Amino acid sequence: MEVRSATRRSAWFVSGLLVISVVQPLTVGPAAAEPTSEVSAPTFSTAVAFDTSRPVSEMARAGSGAVMPGAVGERGSAVPDSGFRGDGAVQSRAGTADDLSAPIRNFEGASNLDNPFKVSPPDPNGDVGPNHYVEMVNLTFSIYTKTGRVLTPPTPLGELWAGFEVEDCTDLSGDPIVLHDQLADRWILTQFSTRGPEYFNCVALSTTADPTGTYYRYAFSTGRKFPDYPKYGVWPDAYYISTREFGRFRFSGVGAYAVDRARMLAGDPNAGMVMFNVAPRDKPWLPGDGLLPSDLDGNNLPPGGSPNFFVGTQDDEGPYGAPFDAINIWQFHVKWRPTLEASFFRSAQLPTREFDSSFPCGEDGRSCIEQPVVAQKIDILSYRQRPTWRAAYRNFGSHQSIVTNQSVQARPGEAGVRWYEIRRPLLQPVLYQQGTYAPDDGVNRWMGSVAMDKFGNMAAGYSVSNGDRVFPGIRYTGRLASDPRGQLPQAEQVLIDGSGSQRGSPRWGDYTSMNVDPTDDCTFWYVNEYYERTLGQVLWQTRIGSFRFQGCRG
Numbered sequence: 001m002e003v004r005s006a007t008r009r010s011a012w013f014v015s016g017l018l019v020i021s022v023v024q025p026l027t028v029g030p031a032a033a034e035p036t037s038e039v040s041a042p043t044f045s046t047a048v049a050f051d052t053s054r055p056v057s058e059m060a061r062a063g064s065g066a067v068m069p070g071a072v073g074e075r076g077s078a079v080p081d082s083g084f085r086g087d088g089a090v091q092s093r094a095g096t097a098d099d100l101s102a103p104i105r106n107f108e109g110a111s112n113l114d115n116p117f118k119v120s121p122p123d124p125n126g127d128v129g130p131n132h133y134v135e136m137v138n139l140t141f142s143i144y145t146k147t148g149r150v151l152t153p154p155t156p157l158g159e160l161w162a163g164f165e166v167e168d169c170t171d172l173s174g175d176p177i178v179l180h181d182q183l184a185d186r187w188i189l190t191q192f193s194t195r196g197p198e199y200f201n202c203v204a205l206s207t208t209a210d211p212t213g214t215y216y217r218y219a220f221s222t223g224r225k226f227p228d229y230p231k232y233g234v235w236p237d238a239y240y241i242s243t244r245e246f247g248r249f250r251f252s253g254v255g256a257y258a259v260d261r262a263r264m265l266a267g268d269p270n271a272g273m274v275m276f277n278v279a280p281r282d283k284p285w286l287p288g289d290g291l292l293p294s295d296l297d298g299n300n301l302p303p304g305g306s307p308n309f310f311v312g313t314q315d316d317e318g319p320y321g322a323p324f325d326a327i328n329i330w331q332f333h334v335k336w337r338p339t340l341e342a343s344f345f346r347s348a349q350l351p352t353r354e355f356d357s358s359f360p361c362g363e364d365g366r367s368c369i370e371q372p373v374v375a376q377k378i379d380i381l382s383y384r385q386r387p388t389w390r391a392a393y394r395n396f397g398s399h400q401s402i403v404t405n406q407s408v409q410a411r412p413g414e415a416g417v418r419w420y421e422i423r424r425p426l427l428q429p430v431l432y433q434q435g436t437y438a439p440d441d442g443v444n445r446w447m448g449s450v451a452m453d454k455f456g457n458m459a460a461g462y463s464v465s466n467g468d469r470v471f472p473g474i475r476y477t478g479r480l481a482s483d484p485r486g487q488l489p490q491a492e493q494v495l496i497d498g499s500g501s502q503r504g505s506p507r508w509g510d511y512t513s514m515n516v517d518p519t520d521d522c523t524f525w526y527v528n529e530y531y532e533r534t535l536g537q538v539l540w541q542t543r544i545g546s547f548r549f550q551g552c553r554g
Contacts, residue, residue, distance in 0.1 A: 038287070039277075042275065046270050047219060049218070051216075052207065053162075056152055057151070059152070087356065088352075088353030088355070089352075090416065094491070102547065107147075107544055110141075112538060112539050120502075121507040121508055123138050124527050124529050125137075126513055127180040127515045128518070129180045132212075134178050141155055141160065141189060144544070171193065173191050175192050182297075182518040183301075188205055192228070198221060199221070199225065201219075201227055203219075205265065220259060222243070225246065227245060230242070233308060235308045237261065237336070238261050240256075240308045241293065242255065253278050254278045254288075254291055254312075255275060285322035289385045290386040291312040293309075295391060300397065301395065311327060311387055311402060313385060314385060325355055328346055350422065352431060357407075358409065361383075368415075368506070371501035372467060372501055377506060379508040381508070387405060388406055388512075394454075401423050403419065404419070405448045416436045416437055417436065417460060419434065419437065419450050421433045437488050444464065449514035455549075457479065460478060460488060463509075463529070471498030472501060472531045473495075474528040478490045498532070500533040501534045508529070520552075529542050
């Protein structure tokens with residue numbers, strides 16, 4: 001096996017070649033956006049380490065003996081309930097339409113039994129390619145055929161970076177994200193580092209279309225800021241990353257990063273990175289607890305030169321003093337060659353209908369959602385002022401759309417999924433539709449993820465539970481593009497019913513993943529966690545399934 005390694009370099013410097021493009025924010029949307037002094041000047045760096053891994057198919061299941069130096073899961077305190085003022089977009093009736101299929105594929109994913117450490121939450125996410133499904137959780141990754149056959153069993157995350165120059169990446173640190181770059185047919189597997197005092201985004205990019213093969217391995221330094229809760233987006237000009245940053249365990253703002261996609265695909269050890277920080281000062285509700293970069297679905301590229309769009313939400317009942325409920329849109333422009341240019345600014349603010357991200361939870365701030373049999377409640381994470389994974393972008397030709405979602409309190413003490421579709425994000429953004437899916441049946445629905453197929457039909461997957469008869473399980477629903485706005489009228493489908501409850505920890509999520517199959521641009525794939533048995537330990541399982549709308553064909 002040939003291993004190429006770059007000499008480790010000092011991570012941070014402001015390049016003399018850096019040109020900060022002078023771009024004035026546009027006056028767009030229902031509310032005008034003004035410049036935000038909280039955004040730092042850009043910082044440019046290159047990868048501090050690079051090499052090529054051995055094939056994943058050769059990686060031992062037992063792993064390299066790496067240790068988990070820090071707690072898995074995001075930092076920061078929970079938010080107390082501030083009372084309930086109603087939901088302005090709640091859908092109280094379940095749909096009955098039969099256009100959305102039952103599960104086509106439905107197979108078991110990784111579980112906490114596969115872990116060298118028993119951890120919570122699992123952070124279940126995955127993505128689908130032409131021939132494979134790749135899943136990442138805390139603290140392993142697995143590769144399957146699309147029929148569910150295991151090609152590589154759950155492998156410790158650190159094993160992907162075994163022998164890497166930056167030893168921090170070899171730890172079992174977590175917060176993983178996997179993406180399939182459908183434009184290049186390559187795979188991106190990531191985790192953060194937790195050792196400190198210098199921190200890294202550890203990014204592995206497959207050298208071919210085969211996820212069981214070798215990977216280019218990169219470490220990008222975030223300096224002394226811990227890059228909590230990293231989220232990634234595929235875009236033609238870069239891979240974009242958002243983080244929640246901490247300095248000495250104190251929240252220091254939202255990080256926005258771009259890494260040079262073209263150089264990384266070519267295996268260039270000097271791939272560059274641009275970083276901005278949005279500090280929570282004068283208007284902390286603008287970045288809130290995090291932003292999501294847009295992640296490209298389908299093969300229609302964004303218009304030439306289009307920036308990546310970062311999306312965040314603000315709640316006037318949240319912890320940051322927002323004056324009203326809204327979605328904030330940020331634009332990240334980067335030009336790598338011949339001279340680096342970069343800018344990051346808030347371009348629009350779109351008021352939403354009333355939503356409530358606070359929730360009545362226990363004293364720990366995380367014991368929120370009831371389960372049958374046990375007194376232990378589990379986390380809703382709605383109090384984090386942000387949308388949840390992903391911000392799925394599509395260019396339909398006639399218009400561009402971004403869809404995303406967040407957990408909310410739909411009625412007193414009951415969780416629902418608030419979802420959004422934003423159109424025309426570049427020049428005249430508009431909140432085209434929104435809704436809170438919360439049928440009035442006593443069942444909590446939360447920890448969702450949404451995406452659209454090539455015809456604009458949308459699917460939403462989520463967790464379900466209540467304190468009576470519904471054990472933590474996984475369901476999904478959706479809407480045709482022709483359905484009335486703000487409604488998910490498809491009959492709710494079950495990916496798997498839970499038959500056990502979680503003991504030992506309130507942590508749930510922190511995110512799930514809805515993705516679209518690139519082979520037909522119709523079939524949705526969803527992964528989430530559930531419980532089969534009520535035991536004395538945190539023994540979550542994950543389930544992976546696919547489905548599609550009946551009229552959608554490749």
